[in-house]
Amino acid sequence: MLDGALQGLGILYTFNDHRIVRSIEEGRLQRVLVDWSPTFPGLFLYYSNRHSPTPALRAFIDCLLDRDS
Numbered sequence: 001m002l003d004g005a006l007q008g009l010g011i012l013y014t015f016n017d018h019r020i021v022r023s024i025e026e027g028r029l030q031r032v033l034v035d036w037s038p039t040f041p042g043l044f045l046y047y048s049n050r051h052s053p054t055p056a057l058r059a060f061i062d063c064l065l066d067r068d069s
Contacts, residue, residue, distance in 0.1 A: 043064065
């Protein structure tokens with residue numbers, strides 16, 4: 001999707017990462033709808049807390065937590 005946006009094929013909706021930030025700094029990409037696209041630190045995962053997470057969801061959460069540490 002990033003390559004398509006860099007080629008002018010459309011608007012890219014993504015989380016910021018080093019490639020996105022660099023492309024904006026180089027003027028290859030431009031942010032649009034800035035007032036409507038707030039930035040957030042990191043990823044968020046929402047799930048029902050009525051029940052304990054399934055083993056698969058627990059493994060996924062643990063994987064995400066390990067990635068950030």
